Amino acid sequence: MxxxxxxxxxxxxxxxxxxxxxxxxxxxxxxxxxxxxxxxxxxxxxxxxxxxxxxxxxxxxxxxxxxxxxxxxxxxxxxIKRQKKAPRLSRDGVESTQGTARSNLWRTIKMIGAFTARDLAISASTKSFPITENYAADYVHFLSKAGYLKKLKGSKAGGNKGRSAKQAVYRLIPSKNTGPKAPMIQRIKSVYDPNLERVVWMKGMEVRK
Known part of the structure; x- marks a missing residue:
């Protein structure tokens, strides 16, 4: 024991x-x-x-x-110093910013309702941690692949260099609000959900929607 x-x-x-x-x-x-x-x-x-x-x-x-x-x-x-969340610190005691942008995106997705990648980037950005539209779009892309988001409206091609003139609109599927920790996009382009402690999507995996 x-x-x-x-x-x-x-x-x-x-x-x-x-x-x-x-x-x-x-x-x-x-x-x-x-x-x-x-x-x-x-x-x-x-x-x-x-x-x-x-x-x-x-x-x-x-x-x-x-x-x-x-x-x-x-x-x-x-x-001597209290806060609800566990401090993310380097070995030198310096506050770590790793994962902050992702956490802001996930928290915003759960609050915002319907959104485009542009809406999400603007709403999730802070003065300390600005988030680009491309970063938000990449996160949305993989959450959609993992079956976490429902596409409400598709994008229409157009604009400069083939960028969408009208972006796709998404909403979080209620049953996919798995917890406070933001799902992570791993280097092998899979999606890991720390709330469930497992990989929820990888290339070739069929996802129920």
Whole structure:
């Protein structure tokens, strides 16, 4: 037996949390004023080295401080900066922007109703993370291939260099709102849904619509 509390592990699994997200979830919910690596490790599905590595990143980024006192030989830590989402940090403690554009697109798709790629790019862009129409169109293309989007109106050819004079209009299929994490377009041009933890489309795969 690993000694990890079963109820906590099941709760994390039910929420679909793993890795840094699971570690952060327990740090947020920790009822003690301070905690050790062991306190976090025994409540998550991660490895001790992974917990130690993420804590180092959190300390460098200013989310957690390392205290002077110890419990035996174990270092004590305290959370000083809270936020709902697990910070995405490099080993140097620098905030990572990887996946932010994709997350903004997915969140907007779930909120916007009917949209074109141009509508989506404009609505999902922020001052810090502008999104190009081509990037949005590529994401829409693969979500459509994976059966996540319904095409309401087709595009009409025309315009400069064959670009559509009137873009296709899409809407998210309600049953395909699989969760908060944005489906990912992988390098092999397949679609992976982290909410379902599986590849939902690849070339040659038949998708039910």
């Amino acid at each position: 690993s000694g990890r509390p079963i109820t906590t592990m099941l709760s994390l699994k039910k929420k679909g949390l793993r890795g840094h997200e699971a570690i952060w979830e327990h740090i947020l919910n920790n009822k003690s004023d301070a905690f050790t690596i062991r306190d976090i490790d025994q409540h998550t599905n991660g490895k001790t080295d992974s917990v130690r590595d993420y804590l180092k990143r959190l300390v460098k980024a200013g989310y957690v401080v390392e205290l002077d006192e110890k419990v035996g030989k174990a270092k004590l830590y305290r959370l």
